[in-house]
Amino acid sequence: MTRTTRLVTLLVAVLLLGAVGTGSVLYAAHRSGMRDQQQADGPTVRPGTVSLRPTAERRLLVRNLAWGPHRDEIATVPADDPQGPRTASGVKCLRFHAAAGTGICLQAVHGALEDTYRAVVLDAHLRERHRFPAAGIPTRARVSPSGHLVAWTVFVSGDSYAGTNFSTRTAIVDTRTWAIDDNLETFRVIKDGRTYHAADTNIWGVTFADDHRFYATLATGGRTYLVRGDLTARTLTTLHRNVECPSLSPDGTRVAYKKRVKGASPDAPWRLYVLNLSTMKETATAESRTIDDQALWADGDTLVYALPGDYGSDLWTVPADGGGTARRLMTSAVAPAYLG
Known part of the structure; x- marks a missing residue:
């Protein structure tokens, strides 16, 4: 050559x-x-504009768990097409909820030695209005129907409700004044008609009735109770035993919650129930699997909640009246909120 x-x-x-x-x-x-648009065999996810303002079309907002650059971002889909393409906002949250143009976003701040956490109040354009330090790992978040109040719960110690070795901290903020009750354990507890004091009190899972009243879980003495909270009187009054992570129905007459049932595994102890607040009658839903979530009312008849899925969590629905069957609503999603 x-x-x-x-x-x-x-x-x-x-x-x-x-x-x-x-x-x-x-x-x-x-x-x-x-991949920027779609996970393999999963939902299409594209960046775009996400708003918390009411629109003619009802929408569902979630924390997107589909793999890709938009994982953990708040995303939206039409409520009547939950499996359709998602519009991702660019705002990342660990827990999220929204109502009346106000959002609450619980975030992790990754540090060199350890993570810290914060609660960020968002406006209708998902822009930060105010932030507060959060004392631990985010677990629950809610906005009042008016958008004037936000609440969140974090684990101060432990990372699961399944056992007894955990401690929570729950805060409520008035978005009109930025006044904060940063620990609801300072409220006076009225149990069985009498003021009650105990060192082991834990409170979590706020759900709002209006800008003065709310419901939550109180744990003490190895038991849990549904409590009605009064922000003006700063009281928590016990109503019913064995209630965790309550969620008030749109008409204010019922509470969906997770209940510990006899014979269940200690690692999977809960089933999804609905309590009539007038009669205190309990109704078991058709969902037979354990639920470790604060269910959301999609409307007056249907509950939405998270269960483990291939990419973290999927959203499921079940009728609130005890009939029907559970069905998958969305894959790769958690922390839902309906708007519009």
Whole structure:
């Protein structure tokens, strides 16, 4: 082989390798772009504008858990097309809820040595209005129907409600004044008609009736209770035993909650129930699996809640009256909120 032939052969090889390399880069970029829109066999997720303002079309907002660059962002879909393409906001939250143009977003702040947490109040454009330090790992969040109050619960110690070795901290903020009750354990507890004091009190899972009244879980003495809270009187009054993570119905007459049932595994102790607040009658829903979530009322008849899924959690629905069957609403999603 002559010197000229060797040079030509080398040049052709270099050009071929360059073409292969360029093709690989372009293919990878194409695949990356596809992943930016859609996880394999999962929902389409695209960046866009997300608003908390009421619209003619009812919408469902969630924390998106689909793998890709928009994982953990608040995303929206039409409420009547929950499996449709998602619009991702760019705002990341661990827990989220919204109502009447106000959002509450619980976030992690990643540090060199450890993570810290914060509660961020959002406006209708998902812009930060105010932030507060959170004392531990976010677990529950709610906004009042008017948007004037927000609440959140964090684990101060422990990371699960299943056992007894945990401590929570629950706060309520008035978004009109930024006044904060940063620990509801300072409220006076009225149990069985009498003021009650105990060092082991824990409170979590606020659900608002209006801008003065709310419901929550109180744990003490190894038992849990549904309590009615009064922000003006700063009281918590026990109503019913064995109630955790209550969620008030839109008409204010019922509470959905998780209840510990006899014979269940200690690691999966709960079933989803509904309590009539007038009669205190309990109704078991058709969901037979354990529920470790604060259910949400999609409307006056249907509950939405999270169960473990392939990418973290999926959202499921079940009728609130005890009939029907549970069905999957959305894959790769958690922390729902309905708007509109």
